[in-house]
Amino acid sequence: MSKEDQFTMPGLSERIERFFEELPPLLSGVEGMVARGKAYRKALCEAGLAGLDVPAGYGGGGYGPPAKALFAKLSRGRIPAEDDIFTIGLGMALPTLLEFAAEHLRRRYVEPALRGEEIWCQMYSEPGAGSDLAGLQTRALRTAGGWVLNGQKIWTSRAEIAQFAICLARTDVDAPKHKGITMFVVPMDQPGVTVRPIRQITGACEFNEVFLDDAVVPEDHVVGEVNGGWPVAVALMQNERSAIGSGGGRRPVPFEKLRDLVHDRGRAADPRVRGDLADCYIGQRLAELLSELEAESVDAGTPLGAETSLGKLWRSTNGRAAAALVGELAFATGTAWQTGDDREDWAYAVLDACALSLGGGTDEVQKNGIAEKVLGLPRDPYRTDKVPFRDLTVGTQRD
Ligand SMILES: Cc1cc2nc3c(=O)[nH]c(=O)nc-3n(C[C@H](O)[C@H](O)[C@H](O)COP(=O)(O)OP(=O)(O)OC[C@H]3O[C@@H](n4cnc5c(N)ncnc54)[C@H](O)[C@@H]3O)c2cc1C
The missing domain is CATH 2.40.110.10 (Butyryl-CoA Dehydrogenase, subunit A, domain 2)
Known part of the structure; x- marks a missing residue:
């Protein structure tokens, strides 16, 4: 019986649940971002749960997109933050190598990336x-x-x-x-x-x-x-947007923490704050649902496309709205804080949120992509498709 035949969703759910229950002791005492990230990946590999959708011949589970979607659902909020150091390798480089690279490159690079042995940028x-x-x-x-x-x-x-x-x-x-x-x-x-x-x-x-x-x-x-690198670069960016849209990389403030902050600061009865909090919940759920829809469409055989900009844009919009609410609640009485004060974490969340609308392509660029490629609106009239690069005034060639 092939691995695919043995695969059942209920069996996989139990394995994922057990893995996360048994994870904390495996990471206890491991210090530092890289060491903790690698320890998590090692544990994931040993549990047979790394790269569930990656073909078994390259070190993955060989189960296809539904298993990946199931893992994403059951692991939400449980993956250590340090795993973010692998987002570029696993969410961008690996799918690009699998789709476009020659066999010797796939053989050399995919499995070490899955195992967390090599980090990519x-x-x-x-x-x-x-x-x-x-x-x-x-x-x-x-x-x-x-x-x-x-x-x-x-x-x-x-x-x-x-x-x-x-x-x-x-x-x-x-x-x-x-x-x-x-x-x-x-x-x-x-x-x-x-x-x-x-x-x-x-x-x-x-x-x-x-x-x-x-x-x-x-x-x-x-x-x-x-x-011929441009179409490959675009495919990687679609994987990047999909990875960000499904919660990879920079993490916005989760709704649960935001709700606790509202209670903690005694603002739960304030109608405006309640409204903002509800908007953040709706935003987070919408981002999750968009990413589930995307996974379903990949499962049905549709390759990732310009629609990935929707999830990326939504994560950015919602993440910045959540950070604005944090800013209002945590810093209502002043913007100074002491080391160790809980506002140190909140300050980080507020300041870091600026990056959400830039990394992985700006909000405006996502909107351009949605307008042109999803909604079919007219393309940018200033096109340089036929002009040799050396004759263009781009980048520092402007100076
Ligand atoms: C946290 C973070 C991590 C990053 N990590 C990486 C990384 O690992 N690797 C990497 O290669 N890059 C990375 N980037 C860079 C990121 O991809 C760029 O910052 C982004 O693409 C914008 O480019 P830029 O900064 O040159 O801004 P510009 O392109 O100069 O844009 C400036 C402003 O003009 C707007 N604008 C530009 N063109 C248009 C247009 N046609 N229509 C409408 N508005 C437009 C933009 O939206 C923006 O507001 C990262 C950025 C951040 C913030």
Whole structure:
């Protein structure tokens, strides 16, 4: 009997329940973000619950999308925050490698990512290419010893702890801007890669500038076709939005904590606060339902598409509304707090919420995508499909 035949949802539910009941002692005494994240992944793998939808030949469960959706449902609110260090690897790099990479890359990279042994980052954004990502200027040249990359990336989350990056670079400046881009797997631990942390308003350093100075990439570490990286990049971004929409990465304040704060600050009878709290609950449920709908449609064989922007946009909108309510309740009597005061956590939540509308593509960019690709409204009239990249005034070529 194949693994698929043995699979039953009730059996899986029990295994997931048991795993989360038995998890706390496995993590107790493990200190530090990376160590705790890795300990959680190791436990998940040993329980046979990592990558349930990933084919068994690549170290996954081989069960398909319904098992993934079931896990997402039963694990809600129970996954340690430190698992976020794997969101880029598991939510973005891994599905992209499985769909577009050559077999030797899948064999090499998928299983270690699932096991949490290797951490990934995403080197897309540049100082002159964020929303206009196709304007990126990092160059990749093919040499006898492999590809050589030069340029600068920015806002690269987790680059400081990543071993590998999914990286976009320009391989043909004579082609129009969307046509001359290639996706690479870049080993981060090499002299040509310099990572400089950027301190955020929260005080944390979760993202970085990355300088590529003759960074070397093996000849066969191209994902998809040379100069054919744009559709692969778009597919990765759809996975990214889907991962964020389903609660991965940056976590907004959960409704339950918000409700407790309302009670704690004695505002539960205030009609306006009650209304705002109800809106936050509705928002959180809508985000969850959108992500369930998306999982069902993937299960029915529909590939992820521009609709992923809906979930991403909704998480951002709702997360910022929740943070605004926290700001009002927790800081009603002043914005100073002492270390160890519960307002330290609340301050982090309020300040961190700014990032929700930027990371993974801004709210405006999601709205553009929804308008053009979901609602079928007219596209941006300023199009440069036929102009060679070298003739465009994009990014720092403007200066
Ligand atoms: C927490 C966080 C983590 C991140 N992690 C990563 C990462 O790991 N890897 C990575 O590559 N990048 C990462 N980013 C970068 C992120 O993808 C970019 O910040 C984002 O795409 C916006 O690009 P930008 O900052 O250059 O802003 P810009 O593109 O310069 O946008 C500035 C403003 O103009 C608006 N705008 C731009 N173009 C349009 C348009 N056509 N229509 C309407 N409005 C428009 C934008 O919405 C925005 O409000 C991260 C960002 C954050 C905040």
